[in-house]
Amino acid sequence: GDRTILDVVPEVDDVLARCRDSLRLHQSECGIGAVTYHDFETGSANVSLHRAERILTAFERRRERADEDRGALDATPTWETLSELRSRYHVSQSELAEGTTLSQQQVSREWGESDEVRRTVAARLREVLTDVAET
Known part of the structure; x- marks a missing residue:
């Protein structure tokens, strides 16, 4: 009716x-x-x-978790932590390289080995988590 x-x-x-x-x-x-x-x-x-x-x-x-996860990036995060955050927030290697001096291939090739890549990835993930936390 x-x-x-x-x-x-x-x-x-x-x-x-x-x-x-x-x-x-x-x-x-x-x-x-x-x-x-x-x-x-x-x-x-x-x-x-x-x-x-x-x-x-x-x-x-999700917003609260992103805010908490940003804390994991304050010190020098482990590669395991970076991998977990990348997976949790569905961030591709291409997206990690965007706006940085790194290419997606460099991120892939040097993942787990390069301190420069670790610092760059941590900074990009911090940007992603900030965007999520402030949604």
């Missing part, structure tokens, strides 16, 4: 997509099933208040 549904958040697909992208999350990392989240982000389903709360919680946790 023509009943009004009061427990949904209308037209949030673009907001969800922008936030998820800015937080560097995959759809499966948004507090609900990936297929359901995909339906919300594409606008093919309405977001219930309950699910919106779960998504928001996942988004808030």
Whole structure:
């Protein structure tokens, strides 16, 4: 019938997509099933208040985690720490090289060996984590 549904958040697909992208999350990392989240982000389903709360919680946790992870970059981080952060935030070697004097090939070839690459990667990851934490 023509009943009004009061427990949904209308037209949030673009907001969800922008936030998820800015937080560097995959759809499966948004507090609900990936297929359901995909339906919300594409606008093919309405977001219930309950699910919106779960998504928001996942988004808030991501921001908090990024802020915590920045602390791991304060000292000289290990290669293991850099690898974990690169994986957690879905950062490619090409993206790590962007805006630096390094090429993606140098990052790949000298990963785990070069102090210059370690410093550069740590600085780039700090930028990424700052962007996520300030989303």
